[in-house]
Amino acid sequence: MNTLSIFRFIPQNIIKSCAKLTAMFLNTQKTNGMLWKTRVNIALCYPNLTKEEQENLARISVINQCLNYADSLKCWAMPTKWNIQQIKNVHNLDVLTDALSDPKGALIITPHLGNWEIMNPWVHQYGTPTIMYKPIKNKTIEEFVLASRERLNTTMVPTDASGVKALFRNLKQGGFSVILPDHVPDPSGGVIAPFFGINTLTSTLASKLAQKTKCRLISMACVRSKDDEGYDIHINDAGLKYPDLYDTDINISTTAMNKVVEDLINQFPEHYMWGYKRFRGSKETENLYQKS
Secondary structure (H helix, E strand, O other): OOOOHHHHOOOOHHHHHHHEEEEEEEEOOOOOOHHHHHHHOOOOOOOOOOHHHHHOOOOOOOOHHHHHHHHHHHHHOOOOOHHHOOEEEEEOOOHHHHHOOOOOOOOEOOOOOOOOHHHHHHHHOOOOOOEEEEOOOOHHHHHHHHHHHHHHHOOOOOOOHHHHHHHHHHHHOOOOOEOOOOOOOHHHHHHEEEOOOOEEEOHHHHHOOOOOOOOOEEEEEEEEEEOOOEEEEEEHHHHHHOHHHHOOOHHHHHHHHHHHHHHHHHHHHHHEOOOOOOOOOOOHHHOOOOOO
């Protein structure tokens, strides 16, 4: 048994308490670590907020990021039924079910917002998505996560050319896939497009999938309920709201993709993973994460 399986037997409230204590410590580290990166990104994206508002948002974000990591550990350790029970409310479910019945396939766009690990088991009630997966360097964590994925019968493909071909093939056959569109890609797999008004290296994969397959594009976010008693899933028809997602000009389509992500973040800014160096890779921001 994987040593991390012990999280199955630790009460969730204890895991959350440990996460909050960790966040308290991280929030004392003003010049390095998660809080520092979070403050840099929030100041860049929300310059109209006062310094006090930016600081408050940054600290709440650190707490939520720690809670999401903790809940992910619990999610990977627990049976699928338990995970599905964590979903308390689903908004616009009909948008998802309609998209999944489309013969052109469906692509679910879910950024680093809220907890996509909790959302995964819930989504699998509606089929078996094809998901790109990059192995985790830590062997213990890698085995732990893989065991969780295998319980879901997820079709996992590598983050290389063969994986991209598998995504195309799956959509062409009317299947569905899930993509996190806001990671920093290799320069060869991205273009510079505005994100919160900043020229940002942006992945082209989701845009190319949409261009070539004309699949349905659905945005989804799984965020903690206000009463902290589970999660709510929010679903929107991104392709309907942003037809430029299908534009053959890759710069136009990636700009629209970033706008989809922006809209979700603006709805739940305290739940975004601001501790990620999202803006690296662009000449405009090459010194952003260098400490003075």
